[in-house]
Amino acid sequence: MAESKLSESKDDELDAKGGRGAKDDEPLMDRVRKFCMSQGFEREFEDFAAKHCELFIPAIDRPKDGEHDLEFHNIYREYLSTFEGRIESFVKCAGGTAEEFSRDARECLENSPPDDLNRFFVEALLATTEYEIFLMLMVDEARKHRDLGAEREGPSHK
DSSP states (O other), rough: OHHHHHHHHHHHHHHHTTTTSOOTTTTTTHHHHHHHHHHHHHHHHHHHHHHHHHHGGTTTTTTTTSSOOHHHHHHHHHHHHHHHHHHHHHHHHHOOOHHHHHHHHHHHHHHHOOOOOOHHHHHHHHTTTTTHHHHHHHHHHHHHHHHHHHHHHHHHGO
16 A cells, blocks of 8 residues: 555655646646546556445435435545645645645636636536535446346346
8 A cells, every 4th residue: 555655645746846748847737637637547547446445335326315325425535635645645746735836726717708718627626525426426337337237147137
């Protein structure tokens, strides 16, 4: 696990310094957006979802306004901690601070036109920090996982 964290930190530093598509002279928001849209970051979410999706299978057929298991909220907190930590680590490696990124995000939301790429990114990032959006994403992943298992078992098991 410690090796994984060290590897993530080195990857963040490489990305922040322009090693994988980011340029040193790019604004912080552009760099963070590219980092969050990178295959590596997306793979981390996919790995996180795969690790936890079986727990969400019972929620697939529940009414949307039904009660949720307490464990869902615990996983949601782990998700927030994990991905907020990754973004903060990247921002730090890029020479910025969490406060600077928050300020840039606020300015982007207040001043950018509706079709601005960074504005869309900030809006999407904020949406994924809401519990209901997280739950929807995890239930979708659980559904994919369940359906993939049914396909492997064959048509008579669906």
